[in-house]
Amino acid sequence: MAETLNILVVDDEKPIREVMKEFLERGQSYRVLTAQDGFEALQIIAKEKIDCCLTDISMPGVDGLELTERIQAMDNTIPVVVMTGYPSLDSAIRTLKNGVVDFLIKPVKMEQLSMVIERTMRERALFVENVLLKEEVKGKQRLLDLNRELEEKIRELETVNLILRRLDHPASSRALFETLVKLCGEVTSCDEAHFVVLDQEGKDPSVISSFYEGAVRGAPEIQPVRRELLDRLAMEGIPVLVKGENGKGNLIAAPLKIRSSLFGALVLKANNGKGPLKERDLYYLNFVLEKASSSIENFALYDNLYQSLFSILYAFVETLEARDAYTKQHSSRVTQYSVAMAKALGRPDEDMEILQVSANLHDIGKIGIPDHILLKPGRLTDDEYHVIKRHPLIGSHIVGHFDMWSREQRVIRAHHERWDGRGYPDGLRGEEVPYLSRIIAVADVYDALTSDRSYRSKMSTEKAAAILQENSGSQFDPEILALFLDLLRQGTVDLSEGPHETGVQREAPVHSGWVS
Ligand SMILES: [Fe+2]
Structure with a gap:
């Protein structure tokens, strides 16, 4: 059974409303609601689901044009057909601009009324379908975008997790520096990564560990990191992104600070192998450095403690021997x-x-x-x-x-x-x-x-x-x-020709021949 459509008829003349209602409801396809002016019409629209609105233009209070505008603002899928006695080109253009979809000339002929409503409802169905399709396309696009964002986030999380795992509990400071450069090769698009230690003034750089994509080093480089770049890094204390040598690729140098003083730098080079280094590479590089700095600090503190302790104990040994x-x-x-x-x-x-x-x-x-x-x-x-x-x-x-x-x-x-x-x-x-x-x-x-x-x-x-x-x-x-x-x-180990001073013997009887 076809769905009954709700038609709203708005006219300040009661006989017109009654005739139209009676005519349209005769075929049982329409349920007709009536309003004597724009105010009443808007109240009905707020409560009822209206499929089409027929309105007179000239009415006291809210006239047909204003009513159309307000209906459009409330629900732009409700088509509005205006009934007017004096259609002119100007008024037709104005009404169309306001969202009116069709006209009926007063006095309205009943057969024309049916035709206009049917046409309007067909167009409305197409319009609604179009709106729905557009919404669906928008929804699908949004889903695709969300999916892409989600995949991106998962990749980011996996990378961060990888960094955390690799830098967790390194066996030694040497292993940590090796891991740092290898990790940069994995999580960024660099072709080379170098860890450089600097002195307290940010000078005297020495490369501690290097990574080369595919482990192919090419011609061995004496100093893979340009000095002026490290000087700039020491001065500015923030990551530097510059073009590569001879205009090829680019490189990022980022400082590694321990308690806000410069300890060294990680330098990543992209030689066009995997494309240039981007903002995301810098993000991962900063994350790697942040995590590494606390491990390096721990190693430094441990080494310090270790050395101090050994020095104290060895001082006892020296005292004994002296x-x-x-x-x-x-x-x-x-x-x-x-x-x-x-x-x-x-x-x-x-x-x-x-x-x-x-x-x-x-x-x-x-x-x-x-x-x-x-x-x-x-x-x-x-x-x-x-x-x-x-x-x-x-x-x-x-x-x-x-x-x-x-x-x-x-x-x-x-x-x-x-x-x-x-x-x-x-x-x-x-x-x-x-x-x-x-x-x-x-x-x-x-x-x-x-x-x-x-x-x-x-x-x-x-x-x-x-x-x-x-x-x-x-x-x-x-x-x-x-x-x-x-x-x-x-003759590679003999130290016995060195000075062995004489003195008193204070060891054991020679149970096994000798005792140290
Ligand atoms: Fe001994």
Whole structure:
């Protein structure tokens, strides 16, 4: 069943309203509402759904033209047909401008009335359809825009998340700088990224780490970042975007500040490989720098603390060694032998760092040994030797106060363990003895043998090497010892010709031949 349309007839003449209502409702397609003037018409429109309005032009109060304007303002899908007795071109133009869609000439002929309404309703349907289509197109476009924005936001979030993950808990400051430049290569469209450290005046740049797209470096560059650019960065303290060299591509240099002072700069270059660097690249670069600066600051504070602590503990070792001319610089030489062995054995950088602490501090536990034993001239009694054997434990307890030195603690504790399990304090055997402790054990004994003692002069390298060899597989790890003897033969590690001053002997009876 066809929908009944609501027609509003507005005329100040009651007979006209009644005739039109009766005529239009006869066919049951229309429901007719009537109003005697514009005010009443507007009230009806506010309450009812009106499909078409027929209005007289000349009415008291709100006339037909004003009514049309106000209807247009309320709902521009309601077509308005005006009924006028004296149509002229001028009035026709005026009414059309006001949104009138058609005319009926008074006196209105009924057959014409039906025709005009039908035509108006067809046009209105088209108009409404058109409006709906436009709305739909607008809606679809909006959806597409929203989808694009959403995708953009997701990409941004993923990138930020990637940056946060990569810069979270870097293993070392070196790893952090490597990560920084690689990350810039991933999240921006740069072809090269360099991290440059500057001095306090923003001068003396040195490139710490570099990234090259596809790892293809091309011709090696001595200084991949122009000096004047860094000067400008140091002066202005804000990111700088400039054209690339020879007008090719562009580059961004951004400062990395630690507590508002310039520490270094990240320089990104686009050489036209992935297009020029844009605002978004700068956004990610700033985010990377912000996150990195707090990590670098933490590393700097940690390094500072680490260095201070090591300096204090090493000062104890030096004091101990200074009281006994036999052992002057003993720990320093043991460290040099140990590091040389570790390098020749291809140990990782991390082991070198552990050795720097544990070899230098291996005898720090002697702080806890009473002077009358530690500095006793001549041989020690068994009881005294028992006391002095506590020094690896005491040393490991001292270093063990600092969590960052847990590996060093184990190495120090085991530096008097033996390959055959007859060492102390734990009687560890073979590979149970930490690898670095086995290295220090060789270095420690070699330095003791090639140093003067009150009861003997220092041994020659050859003699010391022969004694070490006799104890291969008993006191020492045979592989490590073989390597050390090789190094001695090659003359690459021997420090025994250096100054070894004489003084009093204060160590153990020669249970195992020697004790450092
Ligand atoms: Fe020792």
